[in-house]
Amino acid sequence: MSAPAGPGLPGVDVPDARGRTGLERAGRELSGNPGVVVREVEVLASAWHVLRRTTLDYRHRDGRWEVQQRETYDRGDGATVLLHDTARRTVLLTRQFRYPAYVNGHPDGLLVETAAGLVEGEDPAAAARRETAEELGVEVGELEHVFSLWTSPGSVTERVHCYAAPYTPQRRTGAGGGLAEEGEDIEVLELDVDEALAAVRDGRIADAKTVLLLQWSVLHGPFAPGARAGESARAR
Secondary structure (H helix, E strand, O other), X not given: OOOOOOOOOEXXXXXXXXXXXXXXXXXXXXXOOOOEEEEEEEEEEOOOOEEEEEEEEEEOOOOOEEEEEEEEEEOOOEEEEEEEEOOOOEEEEEEEEOHXXXXXXXXXXXXXXOEEEEOOOOOHXXXXXXXXXXXXXXXOOOOEEEEEEEOOOOOEOXXXXXXXXXXXXXXXXXXXXXXXXXXXXXXXXXXXXXHHHHHHHHOOOOOHHHHHHHHHHHHOOOOOOOOOOOHHHHHO
């Protein structure tokens, strides 16, 4: 059973800032791995996303059971899109300030990334379309699901659903830049794909999802040798 929370703990027995309760129940219903038994779940923080400490019994491969504790940060899943124009060999990216990167050694915290955001109770593809419109000012047509990845599975529950989509200058129907009411201040960057790959090599692009999607684009995607013809025509 979960640890006694005490009266009035936000996210447990009273709503937190986002109206949630019962956050201490996460993981208790899991049954897919008989070598893991969840014993206790504590909510450490729920101001926006949720930080939990879970106590569990874990069975090692030699059959030995051990009590372990894990802290997990749950911010929901994410969706991201690499926009590409094969006719002009360009990609459309964003640049914005990321404090966690800044505090952990990035020179100015301004990261170049694919458009991305949280999946907010919707299909991941719908989230990808929404973020592309908000951040890049592009209404995308066909979306290609590339892969879904856990980017930091040791502590963060988030899975990022990665897509790609063609675009042309005509599809840029807005300025992009994100939502001012959410504090977003996003610069739209159009780069030659070879320039973007050079930026990966020298560290100017250091965001994991962006690096993976750019590499996919030239190995197996729209910029790969022998990539399917007519891609740019479908973007119109």
